[in-house]
Amino acid sequence: MEMIIGGAFQGKSAYARETHPEVDWKNGADLEKEDLMTADGVLDFQEYIKKELKADQDVTDLAEELSEKNPDIILVSQEVGYGVVPMDAFDRKYREAVGRVCTSLAAKCSKVTRVVCGIGTVIKNA
């Protein structure tokens, strides 16, 4: 498994497409769970988590399930936890869930790249 992470509008998707031209990228916002479990690569993975939470789905075991069923997936996800704690309860739940799920996934990844200003820095290469 591999992850490409970073803040909003840093060029994560462009970096992903460039470094993995063979991948048929799906978009997290409109992905059903069964599609996630078979996808080669997913852009905006954080939007998948948001969609699940909005539908009252529990994402506690998502990292475990995904790594079991789709261990070679490439995930592109936005880091959303670098601001002031939001006033809105759902926003707080969402940013926390993205953090927890992605922390679990990063532990299972062989490679994690962080994109800042379009530049990818490999922060894990196991």
Place this chain on the structure above:
Amino acid sequence: MMTVVTGGSGSGKSAFAEDKILSFGPGKRIYVATMHPYDEESHKRVVRHRNMRAGKGFETVECYTGLKNLDFSEDGGVLLECMSNLAANEMFEEDGAGENTVEEIMEGVKKLKSQVRHLVIVTNEIFSEAAAYEGDTVRYLEYLGKINQSIGKMADEVVEVVYGIPIWHKGGKGVENAVEQL
């Protein structure tokens, strides 16, 4: 040895900080808890952190304001979590330091550092987002930013935890690659 652990929300800072204290080997371990639980969500958060620490041999000391009044005479390790809560408490609670928050907290940190063998402070990166703030929130960002700069200067190690992956900004494994730190 003083270590500052920073990072975003839900990034694995606490687990890293606890492991850091455990890596110093046996000895007294004190957890300075700064989160003042006031609603169900914060109570849950406290319980989650307590469960994470369970079995790791920490003694918990609650400190919502007035860090400089704590005394640690024993040789051991202290984990303070989290500076972002402590700064907010000092700023906004009735018995807090108000506009003297930065000075009061830094006095406490200096005393703490002089008293214990290992000090690990968890803080928070809350400075990168699109939303614009006004008034108290801007002042809070300014105070916490100043505190982070000061503790970063004092510390032997500054590490940012990104989804559980440590990125060393000072000391640690990154020391051989580090450019001169100003």
